[in-house]
Amino acid sequence: MQKFVMAAAAGTLAGVVATTQLVGPLLAQEGNRSSSVYEQLDLFGDIFERIRAQYVEEVDEEELIEAAINGMLTSLDPHSSYLPPEDAEDMRVQTRGEFGGLGIEVTQEDGFVKVVSPMDGTPAQEAGIEAGDFITHVDGESVLGLTLNDAVDLMRGPVGSDIVVTVVREGEEEPFDVTITRDTITLTAVRARTEGDTVVLRVTTFNDQTFPNLRDGLEEQIEEAGGMDSVNGIVLDLRNNPGGLLSQAIRVSDAFLEQGEIVSTRGRDPAEGDRYNASEGDLAGGKPLVVLINGGSASASEIVAGALQDHRRAIVVGTKSFGKGSVQTVMPLRGDGAMRLTTARYYTPSGRSIQALGISPDIVVHQPPRTEEPAEDEEAPEGFSRSEADLRGRLDNDSLTEDEIRQIEEDRAQAEEAARLREEDYQLAYALDILKGLSALGPEAPSAGADTGSDDEETSEAEE
Numbered sequence: 001m002q003k004f005v006m007a008a009a010a011g012t013l014a015g016v017v018a019t020t021q022l023v024g025p026l027l028a029q030e031g032n033r034s035s036s037v038y039e040q041l042d043l044f045g046d047i048f049e050r051i052r053a054q055y056v057e058e059v060d061e062e063e064l065i066e067a068a069i070n071g072m073l074t075s076l077d078p079h080s081s082y083l084p085p086e087d088a089e090d091m092r093v094q095t096r097g098e099f100g101g102l103g104i105e106v107t108q109e110d111g112f113v114k115v116v117s118p119m120d121g122t123p124a125q126e127a128g129i130e131a132g133d134f135i136t137h138v139d140g141e142s143v144l145g146l147t148l149n150d151a152v153d154l155m156r157g158p159v160g161s162d163i164v165v166t167v168v169r170e171g172e173e174e175p176f177d178v179t180i181t182r183d184t185i186t187l188t189a190v191r192a193r194t195e196g197d198t199v200v201l202r203v204t205t206f207n208d209q210t211f212p213n214l215r216d217g218l219e220e221q222i223e224e225a226g227g228m229d230s231v232n233g234i235v236l237d238l239r240n241n242p243g244g245l246l247s248q249a250i251r252v253s254d255a256f257l258e259q260g261e262i263v264s265t266r267g268r269d270p271a272e273g274d275r276y277n278a279s280e281g282d283l284a285g286g287k288p289l290v291v292l293i294n295g296g297s298a299s300a301s302e303i304v305a306g307a308l309q310d311h312r313r314a315i316v317v318g319t320k321s322f323g324k325g326s327v328q329t330v331m332p333l334r335g336d337g338a339m340r341l342t343t344a345r346y347y348t349p350s351g352r353s354i355q356a357l358g359i360s361p362d363i364v365v366h367q368p369p370r371t372e373e374p375a376e377d378e379e380a381p382e383g384f385s386r387s388e389a390d391l392r393g394r395l396d397n398d399s400l401t402e403d404e405i406r407q408i409e410e411d412r413a414q415a416e417e418a419a420r421l422r423e424e425d426y427q428l429a430y431a432l433d434i435l436k437g438l439s440a441l442g443p444e445a446p447s448a449g450a451d452t453g454s455d456d457e458e459t460s461e462a463e464e
Helices: 002-054 059-072 087-098 148-155 210-225 246-254 300-310 401-423 428-441
Strands: 081-083 098-101 104-107 112-118 134-140 164-170 176-181 183-186 192-197 196-201 233-237 261-266 274-277 289-293 315-318 326-332 338-347
Touching: 002 059, 059 081, 059 134, 081 148, 087 134, 087 192, 104 148, 112 148, 134 148, 134 401, 148 233, 192 210, 196 210, 196 428, 210 338, 233 428, 246 261, 246 300, 261 300, 289 300, 289 428, 300 315, 315 428, 401 428
Parallel strands: 196 233, 233 289, 289 315
Antiparallel strands: 081 338, 098 183, 104 112, 112 134, 134 164, 164 176, 192 196, 261 274, 261 338, 326 338
C-alpha cells in the first residue's frame, strides 16, 4: 500500500512538472505579448505628449486623438473608419434617405478619391460625374495623402455653394475641372415606370425606404397596366447603385424569391456566421426578371444580383460590378461618435465571394459613350427607307380588319419607341428586348429558383 501511495505521489509530481514545462512557456509567451502591447501604448503616449509640447504650432488634442483612432481603423481596409459625432449623425440621416452634399458614393484608391457611383438626380450626376472617375483636387487643393474622411470633409459645405473638383477619367488625355453646386440630397430609393409591356424598377440606393418604395411602385405600375397578365416582365435596374443597408438588400431579393438562401455572412469566428433565407411570396408572380448592373453597382446591389443570378431567377445584363464583398457594422461609441468596422465577408447562395471580383453578368452589354446631340439648326440624319406601301398603284391588303391593322400600327409604334430608347439607354433597351423575346416564346415563366438554403433564421442587421 505504501508503494502504491509513493507511486501515485511520484506520478502526481511528474504531472505537475510536465504541466509546468508545457504551460509555463505559454504563459510567458502571453505575458510577453501583453507586455509588448503595453510598451506600444506607452510609446503612443510619449509621442502624443511630445507633439502636444513641442510641435511648431499648438494642436487640438481632441483632433489629434481622433486622427490616431481613424488612422488605426483606415489601416485595416478602405471601408473601416471612425465617425466623429457630426459624421455619425450624417450617416444616420443618410440611411433614412435625406442628407446634404454632392450625391456621390466614393472610396479611396492609390491615394485619390474614386467615384463608386453618382446618385440619380443629384448635383454630381447632373454635372456629369461618372462611376470610375478619380477626384484628385477639390477647389485646387490636392486630396493625395488625405484620409477618405478628410477628403470628404473638403467636399462638404453650405447648400447652394459651388465646389470645383478636378477629375481624371479613363479615355480622357488630361484632367479636367467640374463645377458642382452643393444641395440637399433627397433620395427616392426606387423609381418605377413602364416601358412598353415591361415594368422598370430603378433602385438608386438601399436605405430604409427601398423595399417599401419598390413594393408600392411595382403594385402601382401593374395596376396601371391592367393587371399582371398585361406585363411581360420586370427590369431591376441596379446600375450605379452604391449599396446601403444589408437588411434592405435581403428584403429586395426576397421580393422575387420563393425560397432558398439569399446571402450568408462569415466573420473571423465561423460560429458567428449568418444565413439569410427567402420567405414564400414573389411580388412579380414568377414573371421573367432582368437585372441591370455595371461598375458602379456595389455592396448591397451585388447581394441582390448574386442571389437572383444563383437561383436562376433573373438574367443579369450589363458589365462587371464593383466587387465590394464585405459587411461593415456601425458601432456607437461614447460621445455620440461611431466606428464603422468591417466584420464579415458575404457570400452568394452558391458560396462564392465577390470581394474584389464582382458579379459577372450573364450577358455582357456595354453602354456606348454618349454622342453629342445635333445643334438646333441641324437635323439628325435619317436613313433612306422605301417599302411596297410607297409604290404608286399598289394593291390593298384585303385580308386584315381595321382592328388588326390598328394593332399592327401600334406594335410598329412600340418597336420605333424601343429603337429610340437604344439611343438614350442601350443597356436598358437590351433588357427590354430580352423580356420581349421571352414573352414571344410562350406563357411559361422561368422558375423562381430551387431551394438552396434552410428555414428562416432570426438575424441581426449590419450595414453595408
